[in-house]
Amino acid sequence: MSAPEINNHVIALERASKFFAGNPAVEELSFIVGRGEIVALVGRTGAGKSTALHMIMGVMPPDSGTVTVEGLDPYRQFRQLRGKLSVSFQTDRLLPWRTAVENVELGLQIGGVSAVERRKRALQWLENVKIFGEENAIKYPHQLSGGMRQRVSLARALAVDPALVLLDESFSQLDHVTSSTLRADFATLVRRLGKTCVLITHRIDDALEMADRILVLAAPARLMLEVTVTPALRADAKWRERQHHDIAAAMAVGMTPEPVTSAAAS
Amino acid sequence: MTDAVHPETPQIARGVSTATLIKRDLWANAVVIVLLIAGMQAWSGFVPNYIMPAPLETAAAVGKVLTRDIGDILITLLRLFYAVGFALVAGCLIGAAMAMIRPLQPYLKSIIVINTGIPALSWMLFAIFWFKNAEMRIFFILAMILIPFYALNIYDGIRALSTDLVEMVETFRPTRLHVLRFLILPHIVPYVLMTTKSIIGYAARMTVFAELLSSTIGMGAKMGLAQNNFHMDQVIAWTVLLVILNLSLQGLVAGAERLLLRWRPEVVVR
Ligand SMILES: Nc1ncnc2c1ncn2[C@@H]1O[C@H](COP(=O)(O)OP(=O)(O)OP(=O)(O)O)[C@@H](O)[C@H]1O
Ligand SMILES: [Mg+2]
Numbered sequence: 037m038s039a040p041e042i043n044n045h046v047i048a049l050e051r052a053s054k055f056f057a058g059n060p061a062v063e064e065l066s067f068i069v070g071r072g073e074i075v076a077l078v079g080r081t082g083a084g085k086s087t088a089l090h091m092i093m094g095v096m097p098p099d100s101g102t103v104t105v106e107g108l109d110p111y112r113q114f115r116q117l118r119g120k121l122s123v124s125f126q127t128d129r130l131l132p133w134r135t136a137v138e139n140v141e142l143g144l145q146i147g148g149v150s151a152v153e154r155r156k157r158a159l160q161w162l163e164n165v166k167i168f169g170e171e172n173a174i175k176y177p178h179q180l181s182g183g184m185r186q187r188v189s190l191a192r193a194l195a196v197d198p199a200l201v202l203l204d205e206s207f208s209q210l211d212h213v214t215s216s217t218l219r220a221d222f223a224t225l226v227r228r229l230g231k232t233c234v235l236i237t238h239r240i241d242d243a244l245e246m247a248d249r250i251l252v253l254a255a256p257a258r259l260m261l262e263v264t265v266t267p268a269l270r271a272d273a274k275w276r277e278r279q280h281h282d283i284a285a286a287m288a289v290g291m292t293p294e295p296v297t298s299a300a301a302s
Numbered sequence: 303m304t305d306a307v308h309p310e311t312p313q314i315a316r317g318v319s320t321a322t323l324i325k326r327d328l329w330a331n332a333v334v335i336v337l338l339i340a341g342m343q344a345w346s347g348f349v350p351n352y353i354m355p356a357p358l359e360t361a362a363a364v365g366k367v368l369t370r371d372i373g374d375i376l377i378t379l380l381r382l383f384y385a386v387g388f389a390l391v392a393g394c395l396i397g398a399a400m401a402m403i404r405p406l407q408p409y410l411k412s413i414i415v416i417n418t419g420i421p422a423l424s425w426m427l428f429a430i431f432w433f434k435n436a437e438m439r440i441f442f443i444l445a446m447i448l449i450p451f452y453a454l455n456i457y458d459g460i461r462a463l464s465t466d467l468v469e470m471v472e473t474f475r476p477t478r479l480h481v482l483r484f485l486i487l488p489h490i491v492p493y494v495l496m497t498t499k500s501i502i503g504y505a506a507r508m509t510v511f512a513e514l515l516s517s518t519i520g521m522g523a524k525m526g527l528a529q530n531n532f533h534m535d536q537v538i539a540w541t542v543l544l545v546i547l548n549l550s551l552q553g554l555v556a557g558a559e560r561l562l563l564r565w566r567p568e569v570v571v572r
Contacts, residue, residue, distance in 0.1 A: 093473060118475035129470040133488045133565040142484065143474040178567040196474065 045070050046200050046232040047092055052101035054087050054257075061087040062257035064101065071199075074226060074233045076247035078240060080287050084257025085236045089204055092234065093123055106199065119147050121200040122193040128185040130177040136188045137162060137173040143196035161191040164225065183214040190222065194229070201226060203235035219246060240283050244276055254289040261286035355535035363539035371524050375543070378521040381437070382509045385444030386502065390494060392445070393452020398486070400453065401460035411457075414450045422447050422508060426515050436517040443512045444505060451501050452494070459493035460486065491562055499555045503548045510544065 047069040054062040062084045069075050077085045090096050091103045094110030094117065103110060106120050122143060130139045137158045144154035162173055165187040177185055193201060203222075223246040226233050237243055243250045244265060252261040261283060269275050339357045346356040355363070368375075400410045425446045429439040463486065471485050513522025521540060528536035 095469065095472060115475050115477075121473070123470075123473040125466070125470065127466065129466050131467065131485070131488070133491075135565075142471070145484065146471075146474045146476045146480050176565045176567075178565075 046073075046106060047234065048102075048104040049088070049091075050102045050104075052088075052091060052098040052103050054084075054091060054096065055099050060084075060256035062091070062098075065253075065257050065259060066101075067251055067259060069232060069234060071232055072230050074223070074235070074246060074248045076243035076250045077234065077236045077253060078238060078243045078250060078283060078287065079253035079257070080238060080255070083253045083255045083287070085238075085253060086204060088253070088257050089123075089202055089234065089236055093121070093202060119143075119196050120198055121202065122196055122198040123202045123204070124190050124193040126205045128177070128182075128189040130185055130189055130192075132177050135174045135176055136167065136180065136184075139177070139188055140191045140195050142192060147196060158191070158195055161195040162188070164194070165191045166221065167191070183218065186218060190218075194225070194231075199232055201231050201233045203233065205236055205238070222246070238287075240280050240287075243283070244270065244279060250279075250283065252283050252286040254287060260289055352532045352534045355538065359535045360538045360542070363533070363535035364542055367524070367536060367539045367543065371521075374520050374524050375547075377519055378509055378513065379547075381440050381444075381513070381520065382506055385441055385509070386448060386498065386505055388441070389445050389448035390452055390498065393449045393497075394456050394490065394494065396449065396453040397456025397490075398460060400457040410453075414453050417446065418450045418454075420446075422511075426512060429512075430516055439516040440509065440512045440520075443516075444508060447508055448501055448505055452497050455493050455497040456490055459490045463489050492566070495555065495559045495562060499552070499559065502551045502555055506544070506548050506551060 045068045050066050051064045052062060053060060053064055065088060077088065079085050091098050092105060092110060094114050097111040105117060108116050110117055140158035140161050141154045144157060159173060167184060167187055219242060247265055250263040250265065251259060254260045263279055342354060342357045346354045351359060396410060400407050425443045429442045433439045433442060467485060471481060510522035513520035514526045517523045525537060525540045
């Protein structure tokens with residue numbers, strides 16, 4: 037792949053398909069994510085969002101088509117993407133035997149950063165996600181609240197300074213207030229750092245709030261609708277309401293009609 | 303195997319403070335010991351002292367044994383630590399191989415399961431036939447007895463590793479060595495400690511037994527000697543020392559556990 041192309045987009049899926057036991061989870065999915073863009077993948081449960089993300093992460097190859105991340109095949113060139121991409125999951129997935137700061141250090145340690153340097157950076161990252169003070173940095177995961185754990189896990193993902201951040205419904209397990217502040221913090225942070233980001237959610241409001249572009253998938257992960265969001269449009273309540281309705285309808289393609297209205301009304 | 307459920311844990315449930323519990327246990331221990339000594343004293347009045355010596359005689363024997371045979375105690379400890387250390391490492395390797403090399407798993411498992419069915423006595427007799435050297439015999443007996451415990455527990459431990467954590471670590475694009483260092487090793491530490499805690503007393507008893515059968519030095523050998531010479535006071539003295547040794551070893555492992563498993567939330571069952 038040529039150099040300008042690599043600079044133009046961070047992720048490219050070209051007719052990527054994935055089957056499980058003969059059933060398609062992702063079918064002929066194509067999209068491109070540009071540098072610095074925040075893209076939301078929305079879709080009902082089972083639509084194939086996580087499967088698409090797994091192919092981008094390189095934990096599984098597509099059965100047909102291609103997936104490219106930073107010009108590399110994330111599955112075959114697995115190690116070459118070290119430090120270029122990181123993932124934040126639905127649950128915090130902290131290592132229970134490591135303190136908060138040691139958890140943040142994990143990626144840096146794998147990247148071969150020296151002990152002193154990685155401790156410094158990890159502490160800085162904890163502050164960036166608003167976990168202040170030595171006493172919190174040296175707490176074990178079970179001593180932290182759910183919201184704090186999620187913040188630590190976010191710091192861990194960002195500490196390796198990846199160009200690309202993948203987020204699989206990272207905030208959905210928290211209570212509403214915690215998740216909305218966390219969401220806002222995350223969006224500001226990612227924007228300020230100029231990171232490229234793909235986030236998965238099934239909450240349309242989350243997507244409208246955070247993303248520059250929304251890709252609506254319907255099972256098996258086919259692109260049903262693409263919505264581009266600008267700050268001006270985001271501020272327009274009428275526009276949001278209409279998009280909300282359209283997205284809900286696109287998500288429900290192939291389903292019984294009842295969920296459309298109930299989803300649109302929520 | 304799931305985490306060891308400590309028999310003490312439910313007592314905490316009754317809302318009694320730990321300090322009170324410790325005090326109560328100490329009191330109970332003291333009562334039992336005093337009763338044992340009183341029983342010895344009473345019994346020794348009726349029988350010759352090669353059947354049951356008086357407590358004071360026994361205390362003197364403990365002192366004598368401690369000054370004369372301290373080397374034997376150290377040798378027994380050394381044999382125990384060597385064998386447990388070896389069984390720990392070998393057991394971990396076998397357990398890891400069982401969990402990580404699929405085609406080997408059924409064969410290794412079958413070997414381990416058959417091994418657990420072989421009585422310790424058979425290993426002791428095999429060792430006497432197969433090896434001339436006493437150290438080799440004792441080491442072999444203990445290794446054969448202990449390795450399966452470690453192997454099976456580590457195997458279960460690695461299988462219990464959450465795929466979520468594996469996937470998380472993988473996102474940082476680690477080498478195999480990274481995965482081993484940062485994920486698998488720390489994960490199996492509790493299993494290693496739990497296994498050590500449950501086998502250490504058994505291992506100490508087996509060491510002494512093996513020494514009795516195959517060596518002329520060490521606590522077991524000295525106990526055999528005392529028995530041959532009708533020194534019942536010394537047999538009891540050694541027994542007292544073995545009880546103390548066993549309890550100290552349990553305490554040592556429990557201390558290591560507290561130190562190494564600080565990260566664990568304390569489980570309080572209510
Ligand atoms: N490892 C797997 N083995 C077999 N089937 C799978 C596997 N992963 C996903 N699937 C199937 O593929 C389809 C898409 O699953 P996927 O997890 O990608 O959905 P999703 O959009 O992430 O859903 P959710 O919103 O519930 O997370 C589902 O029908 C699922 O059962
Ligand atoms: Mg999913």
